[in-house]
Structure formats: C-alpha cells, structure tokens
Amino acid sequence: MTDLEQHVNEPGRDKLVKEVKAKIDALGVTYVYYQFVSVTGRIVGKGIPARHWERLAEKGFQLVYGSTANLFVDRHGDYIGYGPESSELVGIPDPETFCQLPWDKRVARVFCRLYRNREERENPGEALTSDCRGNLYRQHKEFQDQYGLDMRCGTEPEMMWLKRGENGGTDGGVTKPNCYHIDQFEELRPVFMKVIEYSEQMGLDIIQGDHEDAPGQLELNTQFDDVLRNADRLTTYRQICAQVAREFGLLACFMSKPFMGVSASGCHHNMSLWKGGKDVFHPEIATGDGELPGMPGCFTYKEGGENTFMPDPSIDEKMPGPIGLQSIGGVIKHLPALTSIGSSTVNSYRRLWDTGFWAPIFADWGYQNRTCALRVSAPGRFEYRSVDSMVNPYLMGSALLKAMGDGIDNNIDAGEPEERNIYAAMEAGKDVKKLPMSLGDAMNELANDEVIKSAMPDEMYTVYNHYKTDEWERFNHTVTDWDLETYIDCLP
Numbered sequence: 354m355t356d357l358e359q360h361v362n363e364p365g366r367d368k369l370v371k372e373v374k375a376k377i378d379a380l381g382v383t384y385v386y387y388q389f390v391s392v393t394g395r396i397v398g399k400g401i402p403a404r405h406w407e408r409l410a411e412k413g414f415q416l417v418y419g420s421t422a423n424l425f426v427d428r429h430g431d432y433i434g435y436g437p438e439s440s441e442l443v444g445i446p447d448p449e450t451f452c453q454l455p456w457d458k459r460v461a462r463v464f465c466r467l468y469r470n471r472e473e474r475e476n477p478g479e480a481l482t483s484d485c486r487g488n489l490y491r492q493h494k495e496f497q498d499q500y501g502l503d504m505r506c507g508t509e510p511e512m513m514w515l516k517r518g519e520n521g522g523t524d525g526g527v528t529k530p531n532c533y534h535i536d537q538f539e540e541l542r543p544v545f546m547k548v549i550e551y552s553e554q555m556g557l558d559i560i561q562g563d564h565e566d567a568p569g570q571l572e573l574n575t576q577f578d579d580v581l582r583n584a585d586r587l588t589t590y591r592q593i594c595a596q597v598a599r600e601f602g603l604l605a606c607f608m609s610k611p612f613m614g615v616s617a618s619g620c621h622h623n624m625s626l627w628k629g630g631k632d633v634f635h636p637e638i639a640t641g642d643g644e645l646p647g648m649p650g651c652f653t654y655k656e657g658g659e660n661t662f663m664p665d666p667s668i669d670e671k672m673p674g675p676i677g678l679q680s681i682g683g684v685i686k687h688l689p690a691l692t693s694i695g696s697s698t699v700n701s702y703r704r705l706w707d708t709g710f711w712a713p714i715f716a717d718w719g720y721q722n723r724t725c726a727l728r729v730s731a732p733g734r735f736e737y738r739s740v741d742s743m744v745n746p747y748l749m750g751s752a753l754l755k756a757m758g759d760g761i762d763n764n765i766d767a768g769e770p771e772e773r774n775i776y777a778a779m780e781a782g783k784d785v786k787k788l789p790m791s792l793g794d795a796m797n798e799l800a801n802d803e804v805i806k807s808a809m810p811d812e813m814y815t816v817y818n819h820y821k822t823d824e825w826e827r828f829n830h831t832v833t834d835w836d837l838e839t840y841i842d843c844l845p
Contacts, residue, residue, distance in 0.1 A: 354426040355468075355471075355477065355478025355479060356468055356478060356479050356480040357413075357443060357445060357468040357469075357471070357478035357479075358478060360410055360466060360468070360522065360563070360781060361410075363443060365633075366448065366473075368509065369448035369452065369648070370406075370407060370410045370411075370448050370788040371447055372448070372648065372650060373406060373410070373448045373451045374407055375404055376451065376644070376645075376648065377403045377406055377461070377714075378648075379457065379644045380453050380458065380646065381458065382403045382404050382453060382458070382459060382460065382461045382642055383402065383404075383453075383459045383460075384401070384402055384403055384459055384460045384461075385398055385400070385401055385402075385403050385406065385409075385460070385461050385462065385463060386398055386399075386400050386461070386462040386463070387399050387400075387401060387409065387414050387446055387463060387465050388420075388453075388462055388463070388464060388465065389444060389464065389465045389467055389484065389486055390485055390486050390588060390745065390747060391420065391421055391422065391423050391485075391547065392421060392422050392423070392434075392485065392748075392813075392816050392817055393423060393697070393743075393745060393820070394588070394591075394744065394745035394746070394747075394766065395423055396588060396591075396592060396742070397416075397420050397421075397423070398414075398416070398420075398444065398465065399414050399416060399444075400460075401414065403790075404462070408595035408648040409446065410445075410446055410448060412443075413443040413444050413445040413446070413465075413468070414443070414444050415441040415442065415443055415444075415470070416441060416444060417435065417437075417439065417441055417442070418430035418439045418440065418441065418444055418481070418483070419432055419433070419434055419435040419436075419437075419439065420442070421434065421435075421442070421467070421481070421483040421484060421485075421816060422435070422483070422816045422819075422820055425820065427819065427823040427826075428823060428826060428827050428830060433816060433819045433820050433823065434483060434812065434815065434816035434819060434820075440469070440470040440472070440473055441469070441470055442467045442468065442469065442470065442481050442484075443469070443470060443471065443478075443719075444462070444466070444467050445465055445466055445467075446465045447463065447464050448463065448466065448647050449467065449649070449650030449651070450462075450463050450464040450585060450648065450650060450651060451463045451647060451648045451651075451696045452555050452556065452589075452646060452647030452648065452651045453554070453646040453647060453698060454555075454596075455550070455551045455554035455555065455646065456551060456596050456600070458646075461647075462592075464486065464585055464659055465486075466480070466486065466487040466490060467480075467481040467484035467486075467487055468480055468481055469481055471699070478599075481549035481812070482810045482811035482812040482813050483688055483812040483813050483815075483816045484499075484813075485745060485747040485748050485751070485813065486581075486584070486585075487746075488747065488751055488808070488809070488810065488813060489580065489581055489584060489747040489750045489751045490581055492751050492755075492808065493579075493580055493581055493750070493754060496658045496754050496758060497678075498710070499758070500626075500758070500761060501628060502626040502627060502628060502661065502676070503579065503580075503590050503626070503627055503630070503655070504579075504580040504622065504624060504625075504626055504627075504754060504757075505577050505578060505579060505580065505583075505624065505625055505626075505627055505655055505752070506577060506578070506579075506580045506584075506624045506750065507575065507577030507578070507583060507623045507624075508572065508574075508575075508583060508587050508620055508621070508622055508623070508746065508786060509572055509574055509620060509621040509623070510572065510573070510574075510587060510590060510591075510607075510617065510618075510620050510742060511565055511570060511571070511572045511616075511617075511618040511620065511742055512570070512571065512572075512594060512605060512606060512618050512621050512742055513567060513568060513569045513570045513571075513606040513608075513611065514526065514528075514541060514544055514569040514570075514571065514598070514603050514604070514605065514606070514609045515526045515527065515568070515569055515596055515603060515604040515606050515611070516569075516603065516604075517602060517603060517604055517841045520773035523604055523606070523611070524571075525568055526567065526568020526569030526570070527540065527541060527568075527569040527603065528540050528541055528545075528564065528568060528569050529568065530566050530567050530568050530570070530615045530616075531564065531566070532564065532565055532566030532616075533563055533564060533565075534564055534748060535564075537564045538562075538563065538564040538571075541564070541569070541571060542830035543601070544597060544601055544603070545562060545571055545573060546601065547597045547601075548573065548590075548593055548594060548597050549562075549573065550640075551593045551596065551597065551641055552573075552575070552589075552590060552593055553638050553639055554639050554641075554646050554647075555589055555593070555642070555646070555647060555651060556586070556589075556638060556639070556647060556652045556653075557575045557586050557589065557590060557593075557638075557651055558575055558576040558635065558638050558654065559573055559574070559575055560574055560575065560576050560630055561573075561574050562574065562605050562693075565616060565618075566615060566616045566793055567596075567612060567615040567616045567617070567618070568612060568615065568738050569606075570615075570616070573590075575590070577623060577734075578654045578655055579654075579655045580624075580750045580754070581747075582650075582653075582655075583746070583750075584746035584747050584750055587620075587746045588746070591605075591607060594607075596763070602785065606618075607698050607743060607744050608699050608700060608742070609696075609698065609701045609703070609704050609741035609745065610701070610703035610704045610707070610741075612717065613703065613707055614707070615828055617703070617704035617707065617712075617741060618741060618742035619704070619740065619741050619742065620665060620735040620741055620742045620744050620746075621736050621737065621738050621739050621740065622736070622740055622746075622749060623730060623734050623735070623736045623737075623751070624734060624735065624737065624753065625660050625661070625662045625677075625733055625734040625735075625792070626660075626661050626662060626676055626677075626680060626757065627655075627658045627659060627660055627661065628658055628659040628661060629657065629658055629659055630655050630656055630657040630658025630695035631655070631656065631658075632653045632654070632655055632656075633653065633655075633656045633657075634649050634652060634653050635652050635653070635654060636649070636652055638652050639652060643745065659671075659678060660734075661674055661676040661734045662674060662676065662677035662680070662733045662734060663677075663733045664732060671720060671729070671732075671770075672728060672770075673733075674733070676761060677735070677755075677766060678767045679760040679761045679764055679767070680735075680757035680760045680761065681718055681735060681760070681770045682694060682760045682764075682765030682766050682767035682768075683756040683757050683758070683759045683760020683761070683763075683765050684727060684753065684756045684757060684760065685716055685717070685718060685726075685727060685765075685767060685768070686759070686760070686765055687752075687755075687756040687759065687802060687804060687805050688716040688727075688739065688758070688786075688788060689716070689786075689788060689789055689795070689798035689802070690728055690752075690795075690798045690799045690804075690805040690806075691737075691739065691752055691753070691756060691805060692739055692788050692789050692791070692795045692798065693789070693795035693796050693798060693799040693821070694739065694740075694744070694745070694748050694749050694752050694799075694805075694809065695737070695739045695740030695744055695749060696739060696740070696741055696792070696795060697741075697743055697745065697792075697821065698743050698792065698824065699791075699824060699828045700743075700793050701741050701743060701792070701794060702790060702791050705788065705790055706740055706790065711789075713725060713726040713738035713739045714726070714739075714787055714788050714790070715775050715779075715785045715786070715787060715788065715824065716785065716786040716787070716788060717768075717771050717775060718735070718767065718768075718770055718771065719770045719771040719772055719784050720770055720772060722770075722771055722772065722773075722774075722775070723738070724774050724776065725738070725771060725775055726738050726739040727739075727787065729770070737753065739788060748808070748809070748817070751808035751809070752805050752808040752809075754808070755804050755805055755807055755808040756804065756805065759804045771783075791825070792821060792823040792824065792825045792828075793822075793829075796818065796821055796822055796825065799818070800818070
C-alpha cells in the first residue's frame with residue numbers, strides 16, 4: 354500500500370470516521386475546515402460542507418503543492434518550492450483532531466496529513482515531505498521505535514495584544530509593560546477570559562497565565578503533552594487568539610520583537626523523554642453540559658510512565674539522568690542550526706541583539722540560568738530558550754528530536770552546568786560559543802548541519818531554505834527607515 358492508503362486504512366480509523374459523523378450530526382456542524390500547517394506555521398487548507406465528511410475522510414481533498422509554502426513567490430518572481438506546473442497534494446484528515454469552533458458552532462476543524470497525488474508518475478500517494486506536521490508525526494514514531502522513548506513538550510507562547518491604529522496599523526499595546534502586574538493583567542481580563550473559554554472548548558488545558566514585561570504582553574500556558582498534540586494545540590491557540598482579536602477590535606501579535614527596549618515574545622519549549630505512560634481522556638476540560646464539542650483525542654493527554662530526565666538522588670539531586678544529559682549535549686552541539694528554526698525570521702534577531710532582556714544568545718546550559726540557551730527549569734525537564742513566538746512548532750519538534758537522538762547515539766557530553774550569569778562567566782575567562790546573530794548566518798549553520806537538516810527531509814529543506822534565504826535577501830534588498838534616518842543627509 355502507498356503511504357496514503359496506509360493512512361486511510363490505519364487500524365481503528367473506520368470507527369473514528371463514523372464517530373465524527375455522529376458528532377457532526379449531534380452538534381449540528383454544517384461546515385468543516387480541513388487544515389494543515391505551512392512552512393512558516395500558517396494555517397492553510399480548505400473549507401468543505403460537513404455532509405461530505407465520510408467521502409473526504411477516505412478520498413481526501415486536493416490543493417496545490419505550493420500551499421505548503423504559502424503559495425509564495427521569491428523576490429525574483431519564482432514560486433517557492435513548487436511551480437504552477439506541479440500536481441496537487443492530497444490532504445487526508447486525522448479524525449481524532451475533529452473539533453467544533455466555539456465562536457461559530459456551525460463550523461468545525463480537523464488537522465490533515467499530506468500526500469503526493471495519486472496520479473503522480475513518481476511515488477504516487479507517498480507522504481509529501483514538505484508537510485511539516487506529517488514529518489513530525491512520522492519522526493516521532495521513528496524515535497519511539499528506535500529508543501523506546503516518547504517526547505513530551507509544553508510551550509510558553511508569549512504574544513502581545515495591540516490596539517489597532519489608523520489604516521490597519523498598530524497603536525501600541527493595550528496595557529503598560531509592567532511584568533506580573535495583576536492590574537495590567539486585569540485590564541486584559543475580558544480578552545484572556547474569552548481566549549480561555551474558547552481554548553477549553555477545544556481541549557487546551559490552560560494551567561496558568563500572567564502579564565509579561567512588554568506592552569500588552571500575555572502568556573497563557575497549557576498542560577504539556579505528546580509533542581505532536583502540543584504543536585496542534587499551539588497552532589489552535591494562535592487561531593483562537595486571532596478570533597478573539599477580531600471580536601475585540603485588537604491585533605493578536607505573535608511577531609517576536611515589535612518594540613525595542615522591552616522584552617520580545619518568546620516561546621520557550623519545555624521538554625522531556627519518557628518511557629511508558631498512557632493517554633488519559635479529560636472531558637472535564639470542556640466546560641458545560643451536553644455533547645462534547647470535539648473528538649476525545651482533542652481532550653486527551655499523555656500521563657504517567659518514567660521520566661528519563663529525572664535526576665538519580667543517589668548520584669546528584671540536581672543533575673539530570675544519563676539520557677537527559679545526552680539529550681542536552683545533543684541540543685547544545687546543534688544550537689547554531691537549531692537557531693534557524695527557533696529564531697526563524699529577520700525580526701527574531703532583534704530579540705537576540707536586545708541582550709538586556711535575557712536574550713538567550715550563548716550555547717550553554719545551567720540550572721534556572723536564564724542567560725543560557727538551555728536551562729533545567731525543574732527536575733525532569735529542560736527549557737529550550739532560543740525560540741520565539743513566530744516558531745513553527747512542528748519543525749522545532751522534529752529538529753529537537755534529531756538533536757536529542759544524536760546526543761543519545763553518540764553519548765555527547767553536555768559539559769558542566771553553568772550556575773553563574775553567563776556574562777560574568779565569560780568575564781572570568783570561560784569560552785562560550787555565541788549563537789548566529791542574523792537569519793542569514795543561522796541559515797548557513799543549518800546548511801552545514803546534516804543532523805538538523807535530516808529533520809526536514811527532501812522537499813521540506815528545499816522549501817524552508819528557499820523561503821528563508823529569500824526572506825533574508827529581501828531584507829538586505831530593502832532600504833529601511835533606519836537607512837534613511839542615518840544616511841540621508843550625512844554628507845557633506
């Protein structure tokens with residue numbers, strides 16, 4: 354069977370397809386977004402009347418290959434990844450991700466995996482390698498099979514709620530940049546309570562939130578889970594914020610650094626590797642009585658098992674276990690290339706240059722040390738800090754799996770944890786490698802790192818490299834306000 358046929362015939366899928374049909378009828382859903390995620394993390398796809406669900410679940414929908422690259426052209430006018438002569442992909446839905454949209458209950462969404470067209474002359478029905486979500490699904494399965502471990506991840510999506518100005522622009526943040534200030538948090542209460550309401554109806558278990566230290570900057574965190582479901586939930590969270598912004602006449606801004614002199618919006622990834630555990634269904638997350646507004650998979654979290662990152666108290670009460678240390682070693686080794694994914698835009702590097710705001714620009718690790726790119730944030734997990742709010746979580750998850758796998762395979766030494774402020778350590782003579790400080794430099798590091806490139810198989814790397822290299826070239830090909838202010842009348 355082709356990859357596409359294997360997906361359609363996965364054990365138990367027929368039952369899930371029927372359950373979705375029953376839920377469509379019970380909820381009164383009349384329209385479904387069949388969605389996937391592009392190279393930049395954008396949600397794309399098609400909307401189709403719900404009465405076609407069973408046919409679409411088997412046959413899928415078709416869309417141009419170039420949609421995985423936002424159907425974007427480079428500065429020379431050439432399509433990125435795929436030209437107009439290319440075939441159309443086939444999107445096959447994952448029924449367990451079906452969920453009603455709480456802001457319009459006539460509409461639901463379902464995530465899809467992508468395949469080459471059935472009529473392609475070469476590799477028909479094969480997994481489309483420019484499908485970042487499908488890649489993470491397959492690579493996590495391979496990681497589980499190879500190591501007997503699964504990756505669990507929780508993300509901290511900072512973002513800013515901005516006022517809309519004239520002509521669709523921005524007019525600053527809704528609140529003042531006062532970190533952890535409850536009064537500023539309260540000022541945004543109508544907004545974040547609506548976000549939480551919608552989030553819980555779509556299976557996001559919100560565990561905490563606070564006002565951060567930039568204008569209108571909030572962080573709402575969800576319970577950690579399987580790396581793929583976590584990426585789906587971060588994508589859903591962004592979709593929810595965009596809707597709430599429409600309702601309140603605001604802008605939900607996930608740009609990393611819209612303002613200098615205050616903190617940027619990061620998206621720290623907290624991760625660990627586990628043996629065992631099981632999926633636990635939590636219907637109580639969705640408030641209210643009556644029919645659950647989505648499939649049980651949307652309200653399921655991986656729990657229990659053995660966390661291999663936990664320290665061995667008989668050896669060291671703080672030091673992560675052997676697998677944890679090897680994983681840290683792998684991530685530290687590959688930090689330069691990982692930066693091209695975690696800091697994926699030209700603007701991302703404004704965050705790294707504004708170092709007075711805990712920017713993680715050095716390839717080192719420590720305990721609770723926010724001046725390092727990696728820190729052990731609590732026993733049993735570490736926090737990858739060199740990642741911001743523009744990240745594509747599917748690409749990031751795949752790349753971190755490859756880095757940790759390399760650390761395990763080659764027993765890479767993580768080195769000693771740095772407990773000093775990294776700047777004080779460097780003044781004392783410590784030699785620490787700096788991360789790439791521009792998108793162009795980071796893309797060069799990616800090009801020379803075969804391990805991290807392997808997280809983007811075949812067409813995925815071609816698309817990502819073309820898209821991001823073009824973004825860097827466009828920036829360098831542009832005269833900015835800074836250029837004019839600095840040089841317009843500098844001579845004579």
